[in-house]
Amino acid sequence: MSGHALPHYDAVVATCNRPEALRMSLPLLVSQTKPPQRLIVVDSSDDHQAVCDTVGQAVIGFNGQTEIIRSKRGLTYQRNVGLKHVQEAIVFFPDDDSLFYPDASEHILRAYHADKAETVGGVCAAEAVSMPGELEESYALSTSDKIKKKLIGAKRTLESWVAPDPFLTLGQELMRRRAAPAWLEAQNAVLVESMTGFRMTYRTEAIKKAQFPEAFVNYGLFEDTEASFSILQNYHLVGARNAQIYHHRFPGARGSGYYMGLAAALNRTYIIAKHAGPDSAARRDLYKYHRYTLARYVMTATDAFGRDRARGYREALKFTAALLAANEGGLDELYERIWNGSSEKAVAA
Template sequence: MPHQAQALSFDVVIATRNRPEALALTIPLLLGQSRRPEKLIIIDSSDDHAPVAQVVADTTAGQGIEVIVEHTKRGTARQRNRGLSHVSADVVFFPDDDTLFFPGTSAAIMDIYERDTSRQVAAVNPAVSLTPPEGALDGAAYGMSQSHTREARTVGWRTRLGRLLPDINPRFVIGRILVDRAPDLSWLDELEAKPVEWMTGFRMTFRTEALRATGFEPVFGGYSLFEDTDASWAVSEFGCVLGTRRGQVYHHRFPSGRADRYGLGAMGLANLAYLMAKHSTDRGLTAAQRREALRKTRSYARLRMLAARLRALRGDRGAAEDLRGMKAAWPSIDRLFAAPRADLARLYLDIKHEIGID
């Protein structure tokens, strides 16, 4: 018997900060899709909200969709949760403010949710393109930094290498367990989709009811590193997480300002430790799997510190700050894994205060 797909709606939430030039590229591509959102929700934490509000007004004028623009406190997870509170559609997209959609991408994503008549899919992410949509950057107000350009050109082989060497990244301990648990859906090959270990933050979409039950981790502040993995794993309680090759996006990364390298180094380890400790319990890992998660989290942290030390010895001052931050966060790994689940969030907040990160 042929499947009976039901037409579903979707809203788009974009968390942004000090990037009106990025929104000027992103919004027209979203609204030019063959499947358009019911709402466009922009949650802005810019120092000056006016330029963002103006770009949103200019790019959405006459488009015939509901637009919500709010100015709020900084924090990726906080802003995304605020945006989620405005969502009323069946599905919600969370692109970054510098995510460029190829034609047909929203339709490819929605095809999967609509084909999932048994409601066993909680989240879908499109593929990453190594090149931008044709003409999308004509007259663009900014270009990517050299380091971001190198990352974009090598994302394909770096992703493949990461999958060949899963021992390097402790997230594969939990991610692969969840992939193994995914239901066997007969139509996945037809839509070029398959279960994935987690989604990356610039291309996330969710079934709204699944994400609303969990939200984005509220204890993550500032840049909210790993909030994307956390949300991907949290919604696995309600269904599987899929990737599809039919839809594509290009991450035209906005040049960042001078980074707090100490803070990023410390956050990278503290947030990872919190993520792994939390989901080792919440995802029902066995005692042996939990020990493996701890072992690989420690090993990964040591590898990161060694790499930073080598860069620092070559005169990289930023790497020296990375290393200082990671050293400060190192004890948090054992502390978080040893904590009772009920005490985990409070302990993590205490650790952030102790090591001086947002």
């Protein structure tokens, strides 16, 4: 498959204390059939030199440029730092544990290339069900992990009936604003409501204007959804089905239970308040979803983490109405005031 006519891209990878993830993911990224022009690694690790050494080994044979930037911690902040160094018209934002199939980037770029009218602001890959190539045998999922994956799908189907996800509701509303491009079927591509972080790419101009929400601290829960909805205000988002990326999900603490519960509720409410109009069904679904999620957290809280998560979620729900009522100019200020004033604020990831 020839990629000579395809646009170039840069790749920004934010990382923190996970050199073992980079050791696996970066060689796959830089050896793509259509590799990036620049690999920009934004690192907030305790041992920065270890990351530099790992990246240096991982990119041996890569003909593009490599930049390693030391940064303060925070996923959204790190992505915005990397974005400042992007020079190409397309930018990829893989997670540090995103495992690319050999031609994933080429299929993504084919969608951008087909978009002559530039109505598409972002393209995501499909989530692969297994690791690429030889990695599948070396890092095969355990039987319990495979069962968990299947159960997650079943749980989401059930939840869609009991408590519709307001993100899905809003994404579908935003999608319906514009007619679908005629070239989608030829590229085996579809319109999508949002893009998951580990497989998202954007037109650089569009994401530089939108930026990632730096108020979402540490892990930045739902930052990918917030960025997606910002882009959907003016563009399509597209899923390239032929592009495959596997999310390995390396283990690593993302914060305390209280932080995870607080962020899960506050960030979801913030996004709906920012992007859903007063008559949007997403606002109605938000209340139902919050009630369901809190009940699920309470019923499944079998350890200290679970109990703290439920407590953080319950704390955040006190501010739902205020966030939804905030005007556009005051939403960010109110969110930060609530976050900074909450007791037992985030334990850093």
